[in-house]
Amino acid sequence: MKRLIKNGQLLVDGQLKVQDLLIEDGKIAAIGTISSSEVAVNQIYNAQGLFVSPGLIDVHVHYREPGQTDKETIKTGSQAAAHGGFTTVAAMPNVVPTPDTPERMANMLAKNQQDGAVHILQYATITTDRGGDQLVDMPAMKTAGAFAFSNDGNGVQTSATMYEAMQQAADLGMAVVAHAEDDSLKYGGVMHEGAVSKRLGLPGIPSVSETAQVARDVVLAAATGAHYHVCHVSSAATVQVIRAAKQAGVNVTAEVSPHHLLLSDEAITTDNAMLKMNPPLGSEQDRQAVIAGLLDGTIDMIATDHAPHTDAEKAQSMLKAPFGITGSETAFAMLYTRFVKTGQFSLAQLINWMAVQPARVFKLTTIGALKVGAPADLAIFDLTTPTTIQKDQFLSKGNNSPFIGETVYGQTKLTLVDGETAYQA
Ligand SMILES: [Zn+2]
Structure with a gap:
């Protein structure tokens, strides 16, 4: 299974830079400019304008x-x-x-x-x-x-x-x-x-x-x-x-x-x-x-x-x-x-x-950064579209948040754990 995250913004030396990220067998296989025509990819996620975070x-x-x-x-x-x-x-x-x-x-x-x-x-x-x-x-x-x-x-x-x-x-x-x-x-x-x-x-x-x-x-x-x-x-x-x-x-x-x-x-x-x-x-x-x-x-x-x-x-x-x-x-x-x-x-x-x-x-040495060879644990956030925090969007059983009703940026679009979808908006 190969999955390509295309045109996302990744933090490189503290600055956002447009990069592609290739995931293979649950791990990050490549980061850079990756053409889907060169690697046989099963799935492409268009992350244009989105922030791809560890x-x-x-x-x-x-x-x-x-x-x-x-x-x-x-x-x-x-x-x-x-x-x-x-x-x-x-x-x-x-x-x-x-x-x-x-x-x-x-x-x-x-x-x-x-x-x-x-x-x-x-x-x-x-x-x-x-x-x-x-x-x-x-x-x-x-x-x-x-x-x-x-x-x-x-x-x-x-x-x-x-x-x-x-x-x-x-x-x-x-x-x-x-x-x-x-x-x-x-x-x-x-x-x-x-x-x-x-x-x-x-x-x-x-x-x-x-x-x-x-x-x-x-x-x-x-x-x-x-x-x-x-x-x-x-x-x-x-x-x-x-x-x-x-x-x-x-x-x-x-x-x-x-x-x-x-x-x-x-x-x-x-x-x-x-x-x-x-x-x-x-x-x-x-x-x-x-x-x-x-x-x-x-x-x-x-x-x-x-x-x-x-x-x-x-x-x-x-x-x-x-x-x-x-x-x-x-x-x-x-x-x-x-x-x-x-x-x-x-x-x-x-x-x-x-x-x-x-x-x-806590010496969790394989996680915490997007790097080749690391597990494909990542989150993709939309930093530009405002949304309102609503309790009916919570997946937690708990609604006890003082932030319900706040207008925020940074909504999660996709979360991958070992390359598998754990959450998708
Ligand atoms: Zn405590």
């Missing part, structure tokens, strides 16, 4: 299966990822039962493989039941195929647990990927503690709940040499801690979510659970700090924290609704529209943070 990589998604399939399944979640131009994702382990034994890990991997519209990497938990202080059998989880270790959804509360997890992770050459949150500093909050929470009369989560735990963990990472990756950085102070740790040579990396780049707590003008996520939207100063952190390399990548919930759950007050919003289907278009079209980021930077860097940081 498939995006998202190291932070929640697929709810097993356990909460009314919110999402591996199938719908990965279809949503393909719709957003992602070709590889890493699924967080907060499902029920959680992958905390080699047997459960094997079951998850088999299901991910069977139902995944894209490549799905699987996190193992750090501790049994994703809580408490009993470490999983980390070497056995590595052997079973775990991508990395994370208790995402909750922070690891006991320092010794994190210390011992990092010692083992360092020995195994695996990353500890942390949702950083000190439970003793949450105070039952439902949004960022600040002027807006006071005005709305809603309980606030002080941002020190994130920063204090990241500060502890960079000390533990320095002591153990482990690769410590911070999930969804949300506050200015956390950016500073990571910046200082990197300058000191600690093996720390970090991600930021699209919503923490796009929104601050000033967007919350009423009790609206569509804007409830954990960590919460920070102040405008926090938002500017995470943007600056991304630009100066303190933050390495963007990851969506795609977190689907049912309409009924999110229709509740912020006091009751679960934390989280979806992200797979809106991330690229929202970020392209708000940051690249406005000139704040270059397209090459955005692709760096959404494909190149996740691959580099």
